Amino acid sequence: MKNQTPRCVERRSPMRLKLTVVVLAASLPFASAAFAQGAKPTDVAVIDACLKTAEENGGFGGACVGLVADPCIKAAEGANDDVAKWKACASRELAIWTQKTNEALKMAQAGGADVTKAATDSQKTFVASRDRFCAVFDKVEPGMYRGGASYCRLRETANRSLSLIKLGAAVNEH
16 A cells, blocks of 8 residues: 555635635625616616717716716705715616626626636725725715715726726727
């Protein structure tokens, strides 16, 4: 019988495994209840039209951010400013940008293993970082940043999505 070196087996505790699953699930853009409803087709059409114009003009699409949330928030302003309505407006557009992010990630996968790994890995840390950062906006005067953390998540996600859209377009050019 040959001398065999015993294999080292890494044992993960059930708690660590559960934590890993929770972290991974939380990093997915669908994790929020706001996305369970999905984006309204009319809202998506507004953003899509703006993005198409930006692409035709060689732009980045930054002017498309807020096209759904801002008019909704403005309509909720007045004597009875309703912070919950502002947050709902921001969540409504966040659903669109989350959908755009998921689509862009799929497009980026055409860039090969390196691009796919970089985009996927960075997306996991992006969501956690975004949520930690944006949470502070719920602790400041609501009128300073209408929609608080919800609006922050909308802006951060939209900017991330725009970059991923450019990446997806770049790796799919040929």
